Amino acid sequence: MTNLSSQRRLASSILKIGENRVWIDPKRIDDVEGAITREEIKKLIYEKIIVSLPEKGVSRSRAKVIREKKRKGRRQGPGSYTSSPRANVTKKEAWMIKIRSLRRKLRELKANRTITEETYTEFYRMIGSGRFESIADLERYLKTKDLWRKR
Numbered sequence: 001m002t003n004l005s006s007q008r009r010l011a012s013s014i015l016k017i018g019e020n021r022v023w024i025d026p027k028r029i030d031d032v033e034g035a036i037t038r039e040e041i042k043k044l045i046y047e048k049i050i051v052s053l054p055e056k057g058v059s060r061s062r063a064k065v066i067r068e069k070k071r072k073g074r075r076q077g078p079g080s081y082t083s084s085p086r087a088n089v090t091k092k093e094a095w096m097i098k099i100r101s102l103r104r105k106l107r108e109l110k111a112n113r114t115i116t117e118e119t120y121t122e123f124y125r126m127i128g129s130g131r132f133e134s135i136a137d138l139e140r141y142l143k144t145k146d147l148w149r150k151r
Helices: 005-015 026-034 038-046 061-071 091-111 117-128 135-144
Strands: 022-024 050-052
Touching: 005 022, 005 038, 005 050, 022 026, 026 038, 038 050, 091 117, 091 135, 117 135
Parallel strands: none
Antiparallel strands: 022 050
């Protein structure tokens, strides 16, 4: 393979493109090899022996497909969350989720007659004040204080 780097460099400067976008006709390499001046390179460009290749772009087709899926509500699972957990669920939302689940559990215990009405009222207030972290914490506390109603 012959070295056409100087011809490629000259052609790129004449065409005002990068060296990688310069295409030289493989059948006419001998003609290009002999060309050492800018005038000779310009003549080869005119004769279409040296041609500038089109710019390479980035295909948007995959991005369009993904955008359509997201519009339908896909691709939003837990693997897609890139921010911190606190950014996805605000402090208030986290509190609401916790408080609702605790109060639901407390109502359940009262309905099953596992705890008394007085215990229910007392614990309802404790839950509201943020005393318990989770349902497991609530049940642990009830067991340690021996407030489960005996059957």
